[in-house]
Amino acid sequence: MNFLLVYSMFCTIIIIVLFMQINHINNKLKVIGKLVDEVRSGNFNVRFHLLPTMNRHIAGTSRKLNELMVYLQEMNERRAFLEEERKKMISNISHDLRTPLTSVMGYLEEILSGSVKSEKEKMEYVKVTYQKSIRLHSLLESFFELSKIEAQDIKVELKEVELVSLAEECILSFYHDFTRENLKVEINLPRDPVVVLGDRKSLERILYNLFSNALRYGKDGGVIGLTMTESGDEVTLEVWDRGQGIRKQDMPYIFRRLYTGDRSRNTMHKGSGLGLTITRKLVELNQGSIEVSSIPFEKTTFRVVLRKFVRNN
Ligand SMILES: Nc1ncnc2c1ncn2[C@@H]1O[C@H](COP(=O)(O)OP(=O)(O)OP(=O)(O)O)[C@@H](O)[C@H]1O
Ligand SMILES: [Mg+2]
The missing domain is CATH 1.10.287.130 (Signal transduction histidine kinase, dimerisation/phosphotransfer (DHp) domain)
Structure with a gap:
């Protein structure tokens, strides 16, 4: 008799605990449902409150859902930023x-x-x-x-490219412009061939853009230079001039699309402000980096670092 009583009490307790658990899960599912509704209406700023008394599995799932919310919120902010940029562009x-x-x-x-x-x-x-x-x-x-x-709609095939002859060809293509402007050209290239990992066409374009700029904005300095140096598994290309240079306040922006510095200064030789944006993107596609330093009328240098080609045996 006693056994039956204890057994039925035990079952009742189990049923109550189960009922409470199911109720708890139901409530949490309702919260999840509300959260999904919020997200659907565009509000990514909602989070689950994690309580120490929470069931371990529910707490784990809630944590994961919170992480997903953070991710979605970041994506949403990035999308809004890109949309704003697109409109401006x-x-x-x-x-x-x-x-x-x-x-x-x-x-x-x-x-x-x-x-x-x-x-x-x-x-x-x-x-x-x-x-x-x-x-x-x-x-x-x-x-x-x-x-x-x-749109990643160009084919960039990274393979071995001999950079010394490529640089020489590029300089030669500017020969008439340099002589017309009475510019001295200082070239410092290694004697031996230098082979980098890159895409020939985009490397030509990079040099072409940097020389065009040196010619357009640096001709007052009377000299334009190209230096190529090797160090470890890297090759550094420097295109420099001694012209008016880039003002400190313009520095952070010159690689931005459509940025042309102080427009009034440039009305004589105004460009579209796309050259350096294209250049930087191409350098990145060639797994390289680009930076600039400028002391007006002393030296303005665009420095491109590329990776040497290493043959895998
Ligand atoms: N060597 C340089 N000396 C001084 N200023 C420079 C030099 N190179 C670039 N700049 C500045 O950076 C700005 C952006 O250059 P970028 O090449 O992107 O555009 P752009 O030359 O104006 O136009 P384009 O699209 O025709 O190249 C230039 O407008 C100029 O103000
Ligand atoms: Mg330019």
Whole structure:
């Protein structure tokens, strides 16, 4: 009799404990349901409160869900940031494209309206229109190139590239510009071939962009230089000039898309501010790094570090 009583009490206690457990789990599932609703409505800032009295498994799951929330929140913030950047970029692009296009249309209208009488003046207008069209074309090309890189739509095949001859070829392609601007060129390259791991086309583009900048912004200094040095399994390329340089306050931004420094200083040789963005992305695709240092009218150096090619035997 006693045994039956104890047994039934024991069963009742078990049933009560089980019931409490199920109730507890039900409540937690309700909380999870509410949390999912919050997330669905775009609020990632909700978390489970972890209590010391919590069931071990529920606490573990809650912790994991909290981690997922943190991850989702970070992703959401990143997405919002990228969306903001995209909007800014589109607005900048439209502005940068509209400016030359408006002046091309303006000049052509003047010619067509017959208000430009002399042939000499007409020729001048056509010349300006042509220059503006070239600028428009190069802007579009740069935007296209950058968007291709960002969409990972370019083929970068890293293999052995001999860098000394590549650098020499690049300098040679600027020969006429350097002589036209009366620029001295100081070249310091290793005597022996230097083989890096890289993509030939993008390495050419990197050097081309850096030389274009040195020519455009550094010609006042009268000299442009290229130095290549080897150290361990790295190769360092330095493109330098002694021109007006980059002001301290511009330094953090020059690799940013569309950044052209103090625009008023650059109206004479205004670029689109995409060259260095493309350059940095290409350097990264070649598993290298790029940095800049500048002391105005003393030395402005763009330093690219690449990895040497190592043959795996
Ligand atoms: N060697 C340099 N000396 C001084 N300023 C420089 C030099 N190289 C770059 N800069 C500054 O950095 C800015 C960004 O350069 P970047 O090459 O990205 O654009 P850009 O030359 O203006 O246009 P583009 O897209 O045609 O290259 C330039 O506008 C210029 O102000
Ligand atoms: Mg440039």
